[in-house]
Amino acid sequence: MHISTLDNFFDPSSVAVIGASNSTFNLGATICNTLKSSEKLKDRIYAVNKKAEDVNGCPGFASILDIPADIDLAIIIVAAKAVPGIVREIAEKGTRNIIIESAGFSEEGEDGARMQSDINETVRKHGIRVMGPNCLGVLNAQNRFCCFYGAQEHTFDLVYQRPGTVSYVIQSGGVGVLILESFATDIVSVNKMVSIGNKTDVDEADLIEYFKTDSTEVIGMFLENIQHGRRLIEAARNCGKPILIYKSGRTSEGARAAMSHTAGMANNDRVFDAACRQSGIIRLRSIAELHSMPKMFTSMPLLKGKNIVVITNSGAFGGIVADLLHEAGLSMARLKPETMDKLSKTGKLFNVSNPVDLGPAISPQAFHDIYEILLQADEVDGLLPIPSVWKDFIINTIEDLNQMCRTYNKPSATYTPNALWKTLNIRSTHKLPIFESPEEAVRALEISHFHYSSARKKDKSASYETISR
Amino acid sequence: MKQILDSAIKKGQKALSEYESKKIIQSAGIEITREELAHSPEEAVSLAENFGYPVVLKGCSDILTHKTEYGMVKLNIQNEEETLKAYQEISSSGMKLDGVLVQEMIKGNREFVVGLSRDPQFGPCVMFGIGGIYTEIMKDVTFRIAPLTEEDAEEMLEEIRMKELLDEFRGSPAVDRRALIKALVAIGDLGASCDQIAEIDINPMIICGNRPVVVDALVILDQKS
Numbered sequence: 001m002h003i004s005t006l007d008n009f010f011d012p013s014s015v016a017v018i019g020a021s022n023s024t025f026n027l028g029a030t031i032c033n034t035l036k037s038s039e040k041l042k043d044r045i046y047a048v049n050k051k052a053e054d055v056n057g058c059p060g061f062a063s064i065l066d067i068p069a070d071i072d073l074a075i076i077i078v079a080a081k082a083v084p085g086i087v088r089e090i091a092e093k094g095t096r097n098i099i100i101e102s103a104g105f106s107e108e109g110e111d112g113a114r115m116q117s118d119i120n121e122t123v124r125k126h127g128i129r130v131m132g133p134n135c136l137g138v139l140n141a142q143n144r145f146c147c148f149y150g151a152q153e154h155t156f157d158l159v160y161q162r163p164g165t166v167s168y169v170i171q172s173g174g175v176g177v178l179i180l181e182s183f184a185t186d187i188v189s190v191n192k193m194v195s196i197g198n199k200t201d202v203d204e205a206d207l208i209e210y211f212k213t214d215s216t217e218v219i220g221m222f223l224e225n226i227q228h229g230r231r232l233i234e235a236a237r238n239c240g241k242p243i244l245i246y247k248s249g250r251t252s253e254g255a256r257a258a259m260s261h262t263a264g265m266a267n268n269d270r271v272f273d274a275a276c277r278q279s280g281i282i283r284l285r286s287i288a289e290l291h292s293m294p295k296m297f298t299s300m301p302l303l304k305g306k307n308i309v310v311i312t313n314s315g316a317f318g319g320i321v322a323d324l325l326h327e328a329g330l331s332m333a334r335l336k337p338e339t340m341d342k343l344s345k346t347g348k349l350f351n352v353s354n355p356v357d358l359g360p361a362i363s364p365q366a367f368h369d370i371y372e373i374l375l376q377a378d379e380v381d382g383l384l385p386i387p388s389v390w391k392d393f394i395i396n397t398i399e400d401l402n403q404m405c406r407t408y409n410k411p412s413a414t415y416t417p418n419a420l421w422k423t424l425n426i427r428s429t430h431k432l433p434i435f436e437s438p439e440e441a442v443r444a445l446e447i448s449h450f451h452y453s454s455a456r457k458k459d460k461s462a463s464y465e466t467i468s469r
Numbered sequence: 470m471k472q473i474l475d476s477a478i479k480k481g482q483k484a485l486s487e488y489e490s491k492k493i494i495q496s497a498g499i500e501i502t503r504e505e506l507a508h509s510p511e512e513a514v515s516l517a518e519n520f521g522y523p524v525v526l527k528g529c530s531d532i533l534t535h536k537t538e539y540g541m542v543k544l545n546i547q548n549e550e551e552t553l554k555a556y557q558e559i560s561s562s563g564m565k566l567d568g569v570l571v572q573e574m575i576k577g578n579r580e581f582v583v584g585l586s587r588d589p590q591f592g593p594c595v596m597f598g599i600g601g602i603y604t605e606i607m608k609d610v611t612f613r614i615a616p617l618t619e620e621d622a623e624e625m626l627e628e629i630r631m632k633e634l635l636d637e638f639r640g641s642p643a644v645d646r647r648a649l650i651k652a653l654v655a656i657g658d659l660g661a662s663c664d665q666i667a668e669i670d671i672n673p674m675i676i677c678g679n680r681p682v683v684v685d686a687l688v689i690l691d692q693k694s
Binding site for chain 1: 582584585586587588590591592594596604605608610611612613614620621624668669670672689
């Protein structure tokens with residue numbers, strides 16, 4: 001039997017919204033509206049409701065079977081108890097991709113779980129792929145396709161104006177909103193965002209495989225649980241692209257009676273930590289890292305060693321990041337005499353060892369020379385510049401540095417010790433990868449190096465999926 | 470190895486005795502204490518003399534998972550007289566035993582723990598960390614999903630907080646890391662290849678000179694397989 005691909009979840013040519021009606025507060029109707037942003041779909045959005053009435057200009061039918069056209073994707077948003085029957089109709093129609101946004105399944109106890117397995121049986125028989133239940137489905141910034149329910153008319157305008165290369169899997173709409181809004185003052189933006197809910201079929205591993213092959217550069221995930229750990233590990237180690245995961249629920253999920261001391265200490269969080277290290281998944285420490293870290297990968301080469309040089313005009317920040325680098329397992333590069341020699345010829349520096357202290361009387365050319373000398377030095381793997389933006393030309397020097405990082409294939413993580421509003425303004429106006437705190441900048445270097453080292457490690461390892469539990 | 474597991478499962482055992490557990494671990498290429506089951510006082514004495522004093526005597530049975538609490542472990546036995554006394558005490562406890570385990574007494578002040586557990590989502594996992602009686606209080610342990618590469622095992626040694634214990638320590642040489650790494654990989658392979666084993670506890674693994682030696686171990690069986 002042919003099993004459908006995931007393509008129709010992201011770029012369907014026709015969609016039926018089952019449960020869209022004109023009653024007040026109808027969520028299906030909001031989906032019809034949001035779908036209309038898509039040029040491609042415009043007059044191929046159909047509403048299915050008992051009265052067969054048109055909804056927001058989308059032609060209405062009493063059943064998906066009555067629609068006189070092929071349907072690539074069916075979206076279901078009706079009471080849970082009606083869903084298994086509707087899924088059978090969809091199968092009969094020949095549609096092979098379904099998003100079930102309705103709640104009331106395995107998350108609500110045994111009856112719900114039974115309905116969910118009823119659905120699974122139908123879809124397996126027909127090679128159908130299902131997202132959900134209990135989810136929002138898909139947002140694709142590239143083609144303005146979005147089936148999130150409850151969105152207002154202009155909710156996604158900003159996202160559509162600037163489609164990006166970071167794709168997300170989220171188990172919560174709230175986290176999605178946080179990410180989308182945060183990108184308004186950042187240099188990266190969303191490619192695709194998927195809410196997978198109860199994951200009765202499509203799960204995070206399927207989506208890693210999908211994002212491996214599309215225009216995604218970085219994958220971000222917010223997960224509340226993991227069902228198929230070994231599949232996730234396998235998908236992650238075969239992916240190659242950076243995968244950033246924030247997982248909630250750090251307490252013991254697999255709390256089954258353990259007889260040995262080992263099993264007693266093996267809580268799910270520690271095991272997940274091990275899985276991340278082994279598969280190269282970057283485990284995030286805060287939800288904010290989901291939107292603050294991707295730019296390190298989209299705008300900078302990877303950090304290939306641990307030796308960092310700090311450039312600052314404030315001794316205080318030099319000390320602060322030296323501590324942070326040490327805690328992150330990175331080191332302050334020891335500059336060679338010849339490098340220091342070159343540095344001292346660039347102008348009136350306060351200090352030519354690491355941290356390099358710029359002093360106040362420094363020109364744009366001196367900035368350029370200092371950055372270039374450091375990027376050329378063998379003993380330096382990456383830069384952590386902390387220039388206070390006290391004159392506009394400082395912004396140009398950061399732009400200049402970005403260019404040079406590409407030339408010399410070494411990264412920099414810049415932090416400007418200015419008020420946050422000013423930093424955000426500079427970042428979004430000039431499209432520069434600036435971090436919002438010293439901690440963020442150091443963390444960016446740390447995960448860049450982690451990704452680099454795990455990519456090198458991956459090919460040596462054994463297969464995980466073939467081994468039973 | 471297969472024989473021990475099959476027969477134990479057939480008999481409905483939930484776990485293997487210490488003697489059986491260590492046979493499994495030994496067959497995976499990991500060094501264990503020299504030991505043998507004695508079924509009479511004379512046999513115990515002859516085994517003790519063969520290993521050389523001091524020795525340890527332990528009551529051995531698959532249902533006896535907390536031997537120390539039942540007074541079934543007699544440490545540091547120095548001569549024939551003490552051997553006979555210990556044998557007498559253990560065998561008169563009224564518990565049904567496979568025999569009395571006579572083993573060489575390993576001296577070393579560094580104790581580690583190695584274990585195998587099964588996570589509902591991630592499957593077999595190997596644990597390594599600081600062993601001994603404070604293991605669960607210190608929780609200085611780290612995990613990897615099986616099977617492990619040697620590189621995975623090497624990283625585990627670097628991840629525990631008290632990793633300096635693996636270096637030269639109070640006149641003892643640095644631990645044979647190759648042997649430890651091989652042991653961790655072997656435990657992972659056991660978990661990955663053998664569904665009948667649900668959990669493994671090796672505690673302590675004592676460093677004798679520079680060699681890690683399994684002193685006590687417990688294998689929990691999965692009766693469903």
